[in-house]
Amino acid sequence: MSVCTSAPPTRYTFTRGTVPFVDACGAPGAVRMLAGADDAIGTAVTIPYMFPFFGRPYTSVRPSSNGYVLFGSTPAPTDNNYYPLMALPDTSRPRPAAFAFNSDLYQRSTGVCVATIGAAPSRRTVIQTLDATMCCDATDDSHFTFEMILNESDGTLDFVYQTIDFGMSGGADFVIGVQNETAMRGSTFEYSMGPPTMITSPMSLHLVPAP
Numbered sequence: 001m002s003v004c005t006s007a008p009p010t011r012y013t014f015t016r017g018t019v020p021f022v023d024a025c026g027a028p029g030a031v032r033m034l035a036g037a038d039d040a041i042g043t044a045v046t047i048p049y050m051f052p053f054f055g056r057p058y059t060s061v062r063p064s065s066n067g068y069v070l071f072g073s074t075p076a077p078t079d080n081n082y083y084p085l086m087a088l089p090d091t092s093r094p095r096p097a098a099f100a101f102n103s104d105l106y107q108r109s110t111g112v113c114v115a116t117i118g119a120a121p122s123r124r125t126v127i128q129t130l131d132a133t134m135c136c137d138a139t140d141d142s143h144f145t146f147e148m149i150l151n152e153s154d155g156t157l158d159f160v161y162q163t164i165d166f167g168m169s170g171g172a173d174f175v176i177g178v179q180n181e182t183a184m185r186g187s188t189f190e191y192s193m194g195p196p197t198m199i200t201s202p203m204s205l206h207l208v209p210a211p
Contacts, residue, residue, distance in 0.1 A: 007055075007211065008054055008055020008056070009054055009055055009185075009209030009210055009211060010185050010210070010211060011185065011186070011187045011209075011210050012157075012178050012187045012207045012208060012209055012210060013187075013207070013208050013210050014187070014189045014205050014206070014207055015205070015206050015208070016203065016204070016205065016206070017158050017159075017160070017203075017204035017205055017206035018204065018206075019149065019158045019160055019204045019206070020160075020204075021147065021160050021162045021202065022117065022124075022126045022128070022147065022149065022160070023128075024113040024114065024115040024117075024126035024127070024128035024147060025110070025113035025115075025128060025130055027113075027115035027117055027126070028115075029115060029116070030113045030114065030115040031045050031113065031114045031115070032111050032112070032113050033063065033111055033112055033113075033114075034063065034065045034107045034111045034112045035107060035108075035109050035110065035111035036107060036108070036109055036111070036138075037065040037106075037107045037111065038065060038106050038107070038135055038136050039065060039066065039080060039082065039135075040064070040065045040080075041062050041063075041064050041065075041070065041075075041079050041080055042062055042063040042064070042065075042112060043062070044060040044061070044062050044072075044073035045060060045061055045062070045063075045114045046059060046060050047059050047060060047061060047116065047125050047150065048116055048123065049120065049121075049123055049152045051071075051125070051150045051152065051155065052155045052209075053071050053096055053098070053155075053178075053180070054096060054178075054180035054181070054185060054209070055209075056071075056096070056180075056181065058071040058072050058096075060072060060073045061114070061125070061127060061150075062079075063112045063114065063127050063129075064079075064080070064082060064094070064102075065105060065106070065107045065112070065132075066082040066102055066103065066104065066105050067099065067100055067101040067102045067103055067105050067129060067132070067144070067146070067174075068082070068094060068097050068098060068099040068100065068102045069097060069098050069100070069127050069148055070094055070095075070096070070097050071096045071097065071098075071181075072096065072181075076094075076095070078092065078093060078094050078095060078183075079094050080094070081093055081094060082094065082102060082104070083104070083173065084099075084102050084103065084173045084174055084175035084191065085173070086191070087175065087177070087188040087191040088175065088177040088178065088179045088183075088186035088187065088188045088191075089179040089180070089183045089184060089185060089186030090179070090183060090186070091183040091184075092183075093179065093183065095179050095180065095181055095182070095183045096179065096180050096181040097178070097179060098148055098157060098177075098178045098207075099175050099176055099177050099178065100127075100129075100146055100147070100148045100159045100176065101129075101144065101146050101159075101161070101164070101174060101176060101199075102174060102175050102176070103134070103144075103172050103173060103174035104134065104135040104172060104173070105129070105132040105133070105134065105135060105144060106132060106133050106134065106135040106136040106137065106138070106140075107129070107132050108130075108131050108132060108133060108138045109138070110130040110131045111130065112127065112128065112129050112130070113126075113127075113128045113130060114126070114127050114128075115128075118152075120152065121152060121153055122151075122152060122153045123152040124149050124150065124151055124152065125149070125150040125152075126147050126148070126149050126150075127147060127148045127149075127150075128145075128146075128147035129144060129145065129146055129147065130145055131143055131144070131145050131163075132144040132145075134166065134167070134169050134172055140167060140169070141167035141168055142165055142166050142167035142168075142169055143163050143165045143167070144163060144164060144165070145161075145162040145163040146159065146160060146161045146162060146163075146164070146201075147159075147160050147162075148160075155209060156206060156207060156208050156209070157178075157206075157207040158204055158205065158206055158207070159176065159204060159205040159207070160202075160203075160204040161199060161200075161201040161202060161203050161204065162201055162202050163201050163202075164196065164199055164200070164201045165201075166195055170194070170195065171192075171193075171194035171195035172194075173192070173193050174190075174191075174192060174196065175188060175190070175191045176188070176189040176190045176191075176196075176199065176205075177189055177190075177191070178207065187207075189205060
């Protein structure tokens with residue numbers, strides 16, 4: 001599969017997916033990070049293939065404790081600007097990044113897991129947030145378990161939601177979407193200052209690059 005094209009995608013389309021939840025934390029070779037973290041970016045994890053995101057190839061990802069994943073290993077001043085104040089693209093926000101469920105989250109001791117499963121040319125890299133809570137109390141009654149899957153075979157992504165439960169808090173600002181390295185191109189599935197209306201759990205979204 002070619003990962004570089006003369007006309008990179010300008011957006012991603014979102015459709016209801018059928019992908020089941022994958023236990024990345026239990027997969028062989030899984031990397032666990034960000035346990036007990038608030039407003040933090042994890043260390044870069046190598047992807048064993050080139051994944052095209054907005055037409056650019058990447059071989060590493062850096063998970064955030066706040067429900068998004070940065071592509072590449074080079075830090076930037078916007079990496080931890082996590083507050084979802086507007087829809088994407090947004091030049092003040094992290095980039096290049098995919099936002100599976102970006103909100104002001106706090107990671108319980110379970111943290112975030114990254115694992116690559118399957119065999120070439122159909123490997124899948126799974127970045128899983130396991131039982132996070134709204135910031136910043138591990139005993140809070142909110143629970144968030146979801147993951148992002150990078151598909152080697154066709155350069156698509158899946159956002160898979162197992163539990164989206166705001167508990168007694170009722171809701172908080174969040175955004176679901178993607179944006180490229182310049183934040184000039186991006187797509188938003190849902191942006192809200194309260195509980196999601198388009199996301200239920202369990203469910204998944206399939207993201208496909210488009211012209």
